[in-house]
Amino acid sequence: MISLLAFTPFQPTPGLAFWALVIFLLFWTIMYKMAFKPISEALAKREDDIQNALDQARIAKEEMSNLKSENEKLLAEAREERAKILVEAKEAKVAIIAEAKHKAKEEASKIMQNAMHEIDNHKKAAMVEVKNEIGILATQIAEKVLRKELKGQSEHNQYVNDLIKEMNLN
Amino acid sequence: MMKKNNFLIAFFLFFISQQYVLAGGGEGHEKAYDPAATAIHHISDGNVYTILDGIGVTLPLPVIVYAPDQGWDFFSSGKFHPGHHEDGHESYNGYVLHHGSIYRVMDAGFPATGSAHIEGFEHSLEDKNGKKVDVYHALYEGQKYRLDARSTLDGGVLGGGITSFYDFSITKNVVSMILVSLFLLWLFTTAAKSYKKNPDKAPKGIQGVVEPMFMFIRDEVAIPFIGKDKYRKFLPLLMSIFFFILGLNLFGQIPFLGSTNVTGNLTVTMIIAVIVFIIVSINGKKDYWQHIFWMPNVPVFIKPLLAAVEIMGMFIKPLTLMLRLAGNISAGHIAILSFIGLIFIFGNAGANLSGSVIGTFMAIPLTLFMMAIELIVAFVQAFVFTILTASYIGAAIEEHHHAEEHHH
Numbered sequence: 001m002i003s004l005l006a007f008t009p010f011q012p013t014p015g016l017a018f019w020a021l022v023i024f025l026l027f028w029t030i031m032y033k034m035a036f037k038p039i040s041e042a043l044a045k046r047e048d049d050i051q052n053a054l055d056q057a058r059i060a061k062e063e064m065s066n067l068k069s070e071n072e073k074l075l076a077e078a079r080e081e082r083a084k085i086l087v088e089a090k091e092a093k094v095a096i097i098a099e100a101k102h103k104a105k106e107e108a109s110k111i112m113q114n115a116m117h118e119i120d121n122h123k124k125a126a127m128v129e130v131k132n133e134i135g136i137l138a139t140q141i142a143e144k145v146l147r148k149e150l151k152g153q154s155e156h157n158q159y160v161n162d163l164i165k166e167m168n169l170n
Numbered sequence: 171m172m173k174k175n176n177f178l179i180a181f182f183l184f185f186i187s188q189q190y191v192l193a194g195g196g197e198g199h200e201k202a203y204d205p206a207a208t209a210i211h212h213i214s215d216g217n218v219y220t221i222l223d224g225i226g227v228t229l230p231l232p233v234i235v236y237a238p239d240q241g242w243d244f245f246s247s248g249k250f251h252p253g254h255h256e257d258g259h260e261s262y263n264g265y266v267l268h269h270g271s272i273y274r275v276m277d278a279g280f281p282a283t284g285s286a287h288i289e290g291f292e293h294s295l296e297d298k299n300g301k302k303v304d305v306y307h308a309l310y311e312g313q314k315y316r317l318d319a320r321s322t323l324d325g326g327v328l329g330g331g332i333t334s335f336y337d338f339s340i341t342k343n344v345v346s347m348i349l350v351s352l353f354l355l356w357l358f359t360t361a362a363k364s365y366k367k368n369p370d371k372a373p374k375g376i377q378g379v380v381e382p383m384f385m386f387i388r389d390e391v392a393i394p395f396i397g398k399d400k401y402r403k404f405l406p407l408l409m410s411i412f413f414f415i416l417g418l419n420l421f422g423q424i425p426f427l428g429s430t431n432v433t434g435n436l437t438v439t440m441i442i443a444v445i446v447f448i449i450v451s452i453n454g455k456k457d458y459w460q461h462i463f464w465m466p467n468v469p470v471f472i473k474p475l476l477a478a479v480e481i482m483g484m485f486i487k488p489l490t491l492m493l494r495l496a497g498n499i500s501a502g503h504i505a506i507l508s509f510i511g512l513i514f515i516f517g518n519a520g521a522n523l524s525g526s527v528i529g530t531f532m533a534i535p536l537t538l539f540m541m542a543i544e545l546i547v548a549f550v551q552a553f554v555f556t557i558l559t560a561s562y563i564g565a566a567i568e569e570h571h572h573a574e575e576h577h578h
Binding site: 015039045049 | 358
């Protein structure tokens, strides 16, 4: 029976101490150089990359929403513009029609005036002609009366009436 | 598939039960089965490496010993012709192999050089200053020769005794440390290479094994305890401690590979604890030392009292680190060995077959249960060692701000 005092795993031994120290220190340095440092850096880099990607995605999203609102603004402006143009067109239409009516009226009245004028002129000319005709007729009548010598009053009257009748036929 | 699994389990259990037939059963023919001695033998370091315990393949290891009067000796432990119980059948240059450990025989008449046939070993207890001390003798040509104490550094405090030689051999534990270190190195450099090769790809393969543990130690241990700005400097140490301990804990759980008890060995945990102590001390800021030697903001008459407590605490911290790990892992190994030992206890050390069968049926579920627990313990102890190291470093480099206290 080995007494429990001689618990060999708990007895420090120089050889194991030496080799444990050497192996652990080597393990530490080599693992640091060849594994922990590159892995640590790679993980840090990947985390940065992921963070950057997330940030960029957020920025892109913001830009997208900005663009969208801008588009909406443009669209609204365009709609407003269209409404304005329509209103202006309507006004223009009314104005043009009114002007056209006005002008037509003016033109018509001018034509009427001209026509009146013409009629007057023709009337005057006709009057002059009538006067001249009457004068000629009167002279002719007078000539005929004079030529036929008056044979009685009744004959005379008869004759004058005939002449008048003739003249009317004219 | 199911059938195959059942066969594998049966095969596995057969080997577990066979594992100690030689150790326990063989001894039974000579004397009663001693579960304590068997357990301690199996968790001790050794100068030979026995794998496939049921069959008992004993591999020789390089022996490097130094005796002040004899100088250095380098030879293979195969020169001892190790047999059952890792006892050597031959001596070499005055050294013998008993229970896997090298002893030196200084008695007159024992051949101090060359090989000599050893007939066996005897164990007895001797009174020394009222304490029972183990004494071993080698049998050579019918004579008993006393073995000197094993090569230890405790000066007899822990049962080792003053030694006449120093053993710097590549022991079973050293081989295990080298194997585990090389395996971890391969694992991590392979992972590191795939990080370099595919920097923008999702982790896969070995990266998937390494990365979660790496991130866990970094995010749950290093950063919370040391701080986001300073943790980078100490991360390699914490990672080394965690994976070194974890690898060795798990390596010791693999059946038939010698079940080496490296992290359950106080010498190994002591070395790591000493490294932690040195790192903590050289990185300690002014605040840390001030809080140890002259605690601020307490009445003057309490200051020396607190200083005494704090100075003790400085050393108790690494001491608990080393004891906790070694104790837990050794205890796990002993528990598994004890449950397996039930086979021999019930079977009268192999003499009683029906007893052995009953013992086996009791031992198997208990052993499986214990092995499952030990798997958890392997992770927990590696984690606890690492997190406490991180907290000690964190406390040492912390800079206190007493500005608000000065206002009072």
